[in-house]
Amino acid sequence: MSAGRRPASTPSELARAGDRLSFVYLERCIVHRDANAITAEDAEGTTHIPSATIGTLLLGPGTRITHQAMSLLGETGTGVTWVGEHGVRYYAGGRALSRSAALAEAQAHCWANRRTRLEVARSMYRLRFPDEDVNGLTRRELLGREGRRVKDCYRKNAERTGILWRGRHYTPGDFTSGDPANQAITAASQVMYGISHAVVTALGCSPALGFIHSGHELSFVLDIADLYKTEIGIPVAFDVAASAPDDAGPSTRRALRDRIYRLRLLDRVVDDIKGLLTAGGHNDAATDIDRVTVQSDHDAHLAAGFNQDEGATW
Structure with a gap:
């Protein structure tokens, strides 16, 4: 076989x-x-x-x-x-959803070229902030706009829930060092990282090849998790910090669990990843091909499992 x-x-x-x-x-x-x-x-x-x-x-x-x-x-x-x-x-x-390498190859192709890497990054910002025009923006400009939008999200949710917000403060390895709002935001981030990691791996993509984050084994996971930060993670965190400040971590995880289920977020993450890596033209059939080929010249792909010596032109 x-x-x-x-x-x-x-x-x-x-x-x-x-x-x-x-x-x-x-x-x-x-x-x-x-x-x-x-x-x-x-x-x-x-x-x-x-x-x-x-x-x-x-x-x-x-x-x-x-x-x-x-x-x-x-x-x-x-x-x-x-x-x-x-x-x-x-x-x-255990393994990816499909034996096809289509999504992994699409990710590597987009990542390896500086122009397409930037285009995917812009597409990610469009998903996060659909009312922003990011065409032509440099990476530095994108990061600046992201920073302002996230700060605005913190401020608006603090006002909505009546929480006194003194800024984002988190000490790695010391969860309890932050106030209830910061603890809830940290817990929400961990949840979104877990969900994103599961989906990225299930689709056969590389967790390491990120388009916004870089240099870490989970760069792409961080990219995907951030797509839903201001829409889902931060609002839930502030809701919990206002209603259950003494149990911010566990309560945030439970609240997000329920919200993710109601929103069918896993299905949405799958569609978003496919759309980002295939320029919005993803096709389930194209990513579910159970076939192995060998590469030849001029992007030709030959059938695997056959001796290519006799009469081969490559």
Whole structure:
């Protein structure tokens, strides 16, 4: 069997990536296999889930998964990611959603060219601040506008919730050093990083190749998480700081968990990443190709698994 081929599947087992449930979250259960479905067994009974209908399986606290279940998930191209409660922490990832390298290659292509890297960065700012005209702005100008918008977001949410705001202060490694608002903002940031890391990895992208952040293994994760900072993370943080100042961290994580679920944010993150890396023209079929080729001259791609010596022109 060639490297890129999965075992043959029957028509009833197959499902387009676009038709799959993007993410299924499980916690406090045993995940096993029953024929072509995975099962989730807990105190209330056993639930059967057709594996080919899942894009990525998120395994939360208290889950155990069998070798047979992992074998089935691998055969159907389902990603597996170990996360915190309701996906608010990323711990480890099993594999990407698709065997196609299309998104990873698109990311590397955009990142490797200085012009396209800047264009993706501008697109990210357009998503964050749709009322801003960022055409033609330099990176320094983009950073300056971002700084002003984030400060305005802090100020407006402080006024909205009646919190006395003295500025953003965070000491790495010392969560309790900040006031309740700062603690809540830090907790919200951690949640968004966990969500973004899970999605980036599930799509097969590189967490390290960022377009705004740079030089860190999670640069692209930080880029994606910031897309939702002023819209979701900061407002929730101030709401919690105003209503539960003595429990800012845990309360923020729970509040964001619920908000993320209601907004179906995971699906939106998937669409945003695809749109950013493929200039808005993403196609699920183009990122779900189970095929291996070898590269030749002039961007030609030849079929893998064949000896190319006889009669080859490359």
